[in-house]
Amino acid sequence: MGRDWACSYEVIGLGQDLEGQAFGIDSVQALLMAVQAARAHVLNSGVTLTGVCSDEPGGFSRLVPAFFGLEFATHVGAIIDREVASFAARRSVPLDI
Numbered sequence: 001m002g003r004d005w006a007c008s009y010e011v012i013g014l015g016q017d018l019e020g021q022a023f024g025i026d027s028v029q030a031l032l033m034a035v036q037a038a039r040a041h042v043l044n045s046g047v048t049l050t051g052v053c054s055d056e057p058g059g060f061s062r063l064v065p066a067f068f069g070l071e072f073a074t075h076v077g078a079i080i081d082r083e084v085a086s087f088a089a090r091r092s093v094p095l096d097i
């Protein structure tokens with residue numbers, strides 16, 4: 001069995017600095033979990049942060065949860081793709097997804 005990977009993160013400048021570690025089975029999963037942990041800290045702080053990586057609340061894009069399995073993640077991903085395409089069509093924005 002291999003060892004889990006860890007990715008440290010820090011959220012500073014929101015009144016209370018927060019830091020932690022997120023873990024994954026590989027370096028990419030650990031990084032993605034760290035971004036989601038930082039997102040959660042920003043959301044819980046009550047501070048509005050946009051324009052960093054996303055204009056979504058929390059400043060970071062939300063990931064499609066995969067812990068319910070591939071079928072669920074594929075289903076939710078397809079719903080998101082349809083909504084993005086519909087939104088872009090209503091605004092005449094070219095979209096290549």
